[in-house]
Amino acid sequence: MGIRFNALNNALPSLRMEGVQSRPPAETLPANVSPTGGIAQPSLTAAEPLNGRLVAPFPPNNAGGQRVTSAVAPAQEQGDMPMQPLEAAIEADGKVDGLQQALNQPAARVRAFRFLMAAESVRGRELEARYDQLEHRLSTVNARLQRAESIMVQIDARLERARLQHDLEMVAGDIRRFRLEHAFEASASVPETVEPEPPEPSQSGPATSQPSAPTRQPVLNLFA
Incomplete structure (x- = not known):
């Protein structure tokens, strides 16, 4: 039974050679069976984009066991990046002159994007x-x-x-x-005046004098 390779086909050269010696030729296998013994999976090609932004070609055999180097092309250079939020941000900032004319070209979009993302x-x-x-x-x-x-x-x-x-x-x-x-x-400074009492009249004779008025005492004005 052959040795299975991963999706990126990054197995070591020694393991790949052992698997090649034990597997049957690909012409005799059904269409849905891979030469490694499993169900055939759709392989990635150079024309297949990854998530709509990157294009990574993968060689089928990866000769020499070297690391796959993908030619990454930024989406800004291809002109397929939506620029509505970026344009709104630059317009709100007000630091780029001639924004509409500058953003008509993809290179200008890249420069504006790099300007906004610069440190x-x-x-x-x-x-x-x-x-x-x-x-x-x-x-x-x-x-x-x-x-x-x-x-x-x-x-x-x-x-x-x-x-x-x-x-x-x-x-x-x-x-x-x-x-x-x-x-x-x-x-305290005013002396008290006391008048002597008159003699009492005799009962037999008429009254010769009238009783005197009572003595008047000084009244303190405490609430003056």
């Missing part, structure tokens, strides 16, 4: 995006700072008002205390 261009766009982000954050912080300053002004005004109210209450208490002390001093 300097990518770095520049990253820096610009970073700058825009920092500028937006700075404006947000400035708005928050203005709001905080207004709140601090309100807090300062409220503290000042509370301090003034406390001072007013203290001064009003001092005024009431001063008035009370002054009233007590005034009442």
Whole structure:
């Protein structure tokens, strides 16, 4: 039984020679049976494109066991790459003059693509995006700072008002205390006048005199 080869036909030369000696000629086998003993698989050819972008020719026997070298042709040079997103990106960037005329040729598309994918261009766009982000954050912080300053002004005004109210209450208490002390001093300096009681009239005779009026005491004006 022969030795099977993989899809890329990259087996070593020694193994390939042993398999060739033991397998029957390909002319006597059915169409759907490969010379290695398995079901024949469709082989890749040079005209078969891979995923619509690369063309990789594979020699049938890979003589000498050398690594297969594929001629990779970029899709940009063939002109089959859709350029709508690329054109929109360049138009939004606004750094390429004459975009419509430049993109009419495939080579110009390749240059535009390489310009956008260059390390300097990518770095520049990253820096610009970073700058825009920092500028937006700075404006947000400035708005928050203005709001905080207004709140601090309100807090300062409220503290000042509370301090003034406390001072007013203290001064009003001092005024009431001063008035009370002054009233007590005034009442202590005035002497009390006591009139002698009149003699009682005799029961037999008529009353010769009328009883005197009661003595008036000084009244302190505490709520003056």
